[in-house]
Amino acid sequence: MKTREGNVIKRKTDKNNKGKKDSENEKLLKSEDEAKDKNTFKYGPMPRFPSQRIWSRGILILGIFVYLWYFSKSSKETVLAKQTDLYHRRGQVVHCSTEYLEDVKQYPGCVPQQCGRYVSDKIVTTHEAEILLQLAQRVMALGGSKGGATIMDLHSGALSFDDKFVNVYAQKKNKILTPTDLAVYKLVRTKIQNAIADTFGIDVASLHLTHPTFFSRLSNLKPVTPHDEYWHIHIDKHTYESFHYTSLLYLNDYGIDFKGGRFVFLNDASSPTKNVTVEPRKGRVSMFTSGSENPHFVEPVTEGLRFAITVSFTCDPSKAIQDPVHKV
Numbered sequence: 001m002k003t004r005e006g007n008v009i010k011r012k013t014d015k016n017n018k019g020k021k022d023s024e025n026e027k028l029l030k031s032e033d034e035a036k037d038k039n040t041f042k043y044g045p046m047p048r049f050p051s052q053r054i055w056s057r058g059i060l061i062l063g064i065f066v067y068l069w070y071f072s073k074s075s076k077e078t079v080l081a082k083q084t085d086l087y088h089r090r091g092q093v094v095h096c097s098t099e100y101l102e103d104v105k106q107y108p109g110c111v112p113q114q115c116g117r118y119v120s121d122k123i124v125t126t127h128e129a130e131i132l133l134q135l136a137q138r139v140m141a142l143g144g145s146k147g148g149a150t151i152m153d154l155h156s157g158a159l160s161f162d163d164k165f166v167n168v169y170a171q172k173k174n175k176i177l178t179p180t181d182l183a184v185y186k187l188v189r190t191k192i193q194n195a196i197a198d199t200f201g202i203d204v205a206s207l208h209l210t211h212p213t214f215f216s217r218l219s220n221l222k223p224v225t226p227h228d229e230y231w232h233i234h235i236d237k238h239t240y241e242s243f244h245y246t247s248l249l250y251l252n253d254y255g256i257d258f259k260g261g262r263f264v265f266l267n268d269a270s271s272p273t274k275n276v277t278v279e280p281r282k283g284r285v286s287m288f289t290s291g292s293e294n295p296h297f298v299e300p301v302t303e304g305l306r307f308a309i310t311v312s313f314t315c316d317p318s319k320a321i322q323d324p325v326h327k328v
């Protein structure tokens with residue numbers, strides 16, 4: 001039975017209990033706060049420095065830039081030779097195509113140990129390249145293609161003229177080659193021949209200069225004949241049957257004398273990011289095996305004139321050509 005007194009006592013006890021609970025709760029919260037504080041400062045207070053927020057955002061943005069730069073770089077082609085750099089010898093080994101190896105196997109001493117592509121700035125001096133550049137400019141002024149590619153072959157005398165070829169040696173009144181031109185030309189092609197033999201580990205006597213070996217002047221003029229379309233992907237061994245080793249000597253500078261006109265090797269035609277480029281530089285020699293292991297093209301020239309010489313070698317003695325002789 002509940003008495004009034006009993007009710008009062010109960011209320012008091014409830015109040016006491018509530019008070020106790022409240023103070024217990026308070027204690028609990030206090031000790032949690034303390035624990036929180038203790039946790040926060042377990043190893044000492046976090047270091048703080050002025051403008052912390054600005055710094056952390058700056059670092060985040062920098063990180064994003066580094067990430068974007070890395071990925072943009074890895075999705076670009078490989079530059080084998082930059083115009084601004086000098087290389088003793090730089091290159092890549094590639095698997096010889098079977099047709100190529102079968103072909104050179106017929107000629108002992110001419111089989112490469114490994115197929116590949118190489119550049120060197122130490123074979124031909126810039127002075128020698130300059131003499132050949134002046135020769136090309138002088139002789140090409142006697143003709144010139146209406147389209148983007150003027151070709152001059154000093155062995156046969158063929159020179160592009162409008163949309164055909166003429167024989168410069170037939171123009172008796174013109175002094176075409178000086179003894180110095182001839183000596184430099186012969187010296188340069190001999191040095192390149194030795195460099196190819198050394199680079200590919202073959203016998204220099206098994207290599208012969210072959211046709212066509214020619215000077216080229218490339219521009220941004222619209223093509224008039226198929227000869228002017230120099231930017232098509234091709235394999236030298238397919239275009240010129242006698243070729244086993246191709247070399248190119250650049251006579252002027254990419255980015256200075258002309259824009260565009262880089263030389264490009266393709267590793268995978270469906271993936272341009274696997275391309276390997278060579279930026280022409282005065283006196284730079286590029287050497288490669290001429291089979292399907294080395295498909296390539298020249299980028300269109302967008303400004304200026306690009307001068308180069310294609311110097312070709314064969315293992316087949318019946319396809320050998322002689323150096324040009326003195327013509328006056």
Ligand SMILES: O=C(O)CCC(=O)C(=O)O
Binds near residue numbers: 297
């Ligand atoms: O001039 C060049 O860089 C390349 C020319 C070429 O591919 C060729 O003559 O077959």
Ligand SMILES: [Fe+2]
Binds near residue numbers: 234236296
């Ligand atoms: Fe070629």
